[in-house]
Amino acid sequence: MKKPFINEEKLNEIITKHPTPFHLYDEKGIRENARRLHEAFAWNKGFREYFAVKATPNPYIMRILQEEGCGFDCASYTELLLADKIGSKNVMFSSNATPDEDFILAYNNGAIINLDDFTHIEVLDKLCGIPQTISCRYNSGGEFGVEAGNVMDVPGEAKYGFTKEQIIEGFKVLKAKGAKHFGIHAFFASNTQTEEYYPVLAGMMFRLAVEIKEKAGVDINFVNLSGGIGVPYEPDKKPHDIFKIGQGVKKQFESIMIPAGLGEAAIYTELGRFMLAPHGHLITKAIREKNIYRKYINTDACSCDLMRPALYKSYHHITVAGKAQVAHDCIYDVAGGLCENNDKFAIQRSLPRIDTGDVLIIHDTGAHGYSMGYNYNGKLRSAEILLCEDGSFKLIRRAETPKDYFKTLDFSKDFDF
Numbered sequence: 266m267k268k269p270f271i272n273e274e275k276l277n278e279i280i281t282k283h284p285t286p287f288h289l290y291d292e293k294g295i296r297e298n299a300r301r302l303h304e305a306f307a308w309n310k311g312f313r314e315y316f317a318v319k320a321t322p323n324p325y326i327m328r329i330l331q332e333e334g335c336g337f338d339c340a341s342y343t344e345l346l347l348a349d350k351i352g353s354k355n356v357m358f359s360s361n362a363t364p365d366e367d368f369i370l371a372y373n374n375g376a377i378i379n380l381d382d383f384t385h386i387e388v389l390d391k392l393c394g395i396p397q398t399i400s401c402r403y404n405s406g407g408e409f410g411v412e413a414g415n416v417m418d419v420p421g422e423a424k425y426g427f428t429k430e431q432i433i434e435g436f437k438v439l440k441a442k443g444a445k446h447f448g449i450h451a452f453f454a455s456n457t458q459t460e461e462y463y464p465v466l467a468g469m470m471f472r473l474a475v476e477i478k479e480k481a482g483v484d485i486n487f488v489n490l491s492g493g494i495g496v497p498y499e500p501d502k503k504p505h506d507i508f509k510i511g512q513g514v515k516k517q518f519e520s521i522m523i524p525a526g527l528g529e530a531a532i533y534t535e536l537g538r539f540m541l542a543p544h545g546h547l548i549t550k551a552i553r554e555k556n557i558y559r560k561y562i563n564t565d566a567c568s569c570d571l572m573r574p575a576l577y578k579s580y581h582h583i584t585v586a587g588k589a590q591v592a593h594d595c596i597y598d599v600a601g602g603l604c605e606n607n608d609k610f611a612i613q614r615s616l617p618r619i620d621t622g623d624v625l626i627i628h629d630t631g632a633h634g635y636s637m638g639y640n641y642n643g644k645l646r647s648a649e650i651l652l653c654e655d656g657s658f659k660l661i662r663r664a665e666t667p668k669d670y671f672k673t674l675d676f677s678k679d680f681d682f
């Protein structure tokens with residue numbers, strides 16, 4: 266059974282002070298998980314996790330990860346500003362369709378630029394020059410799976426990265442332009458449900474590093490396996506054993522990189538979901554109940570607070586506070602208030618009988634939750650609260666107000682608001 270990371274008493278204490286809906290994060294869980302990741306890859310001297318900022322772009326959360334030794338993976342101008350605001354010196358810039366000003370800021374901030382395309386070499390060279398350390402994103406084309414017949418994703422249809430020929434040629438050009446330290450990067454599948462994803466990807470990337478060494482005369486200094494390690498959203502799934510994943514990558518490293526003289530290379534990751542998803546809950550109240558052809562529970566949160574169910578039909582487990590032990594003998598659609606019928610956190614879900622005012626804990630919302638929020642229907646983004654290690658709690662982002670919603674409009678001239 267999936268259990269919330271917060272007990273009822275503490276939750277009530279928070280709700281008394283901060284109205285629902287809000288995203289709640291668990292500092293203790295975040296730290297423990299980050300430490301396990303670092304232990305799992307401790308065999309690699311240069312290992313670093315660059316947390317994917319887009320998953321949870323809150324500086325308080327980022328600072329916790331920074332204290333645990335993480336750098337940050339940014340993909341836009343504002344994400345670069347965020348990493349800079351918390352004073353991080355370890356930034357990877359893995360963008361695509363990159364505007365000039367983003368390249369310039371990344372360069373000026375000393376981020377490691379991970380180029381998404383062959384043509385970006387010349388763009389960057391003209392804008393800033395080629396930095397000493399540079400990375401290129403690989404796209405293998407075709408289909409990707411960890412075993413024959415199991416297609417996890419189709420890189421051949423993905424917009425990212427260089428082809429094999431382009432990446433080899435790219436490193437020749439980068440070397441000629443004076444680059445000294447080189448990295449490769451690939452991200453082929455999201456929320457992977459097998460512990461083989463990283464080891465198989467690593468094997469492919471290590472072989473690519475050897476080929477680049479042979480054909481471009483460039484020693485790869487780091488291999489960035491990017492994000493993609495999944496988490497168990499469903500209650501019958503188990504979390505991945507990160508030590509097993511680390512050992513799987515090590516085995517590939519020892520059999521491919523070390524014999525090729527590339528044993529000094531560092532492994533980088535850019536995990537988002539794995540770092541944060543299980544350590545966040547969306548806390549919402551049942552505000553209305555309606556019975557038509559189905560039974561509905563309406564919440565004060567909606568898809569604007571958590572888009573994944575509407576966008577991907579994702580499962581998010583729901584615990585009704587104080588009723589975990591009560592028989593789950595009611596079948597509900599749990600729906601928000603958007604004028605969109607896909608605005609449902611659960612469809613035909615067995616839950617305990619829910620009364621108006623009950624608090625619902627929606628699990629695994631710590632990554633790609635708040636950050637995918639939006640303002641459709643004039644819904645305002647919720648607050649974010651941190652449950653600190655010592656049991657205290659802190660508002661780390663206030664909820665939006667109508668004033669925030671209107672602040673990009675200049676009414677003063679034309680409307681009498």
Ligand SMILES: *Cc1c(COP(=O)(O)O)cnc(C)c1O
Nearest residue numbers: 317359491492493535536537538
């Ligand atoms: C989204 C993204 C990540 C993080 O992915 P997760 O699935 O959250 O681990 C890492 N790197 C890049 C370039 C991404 O786009």
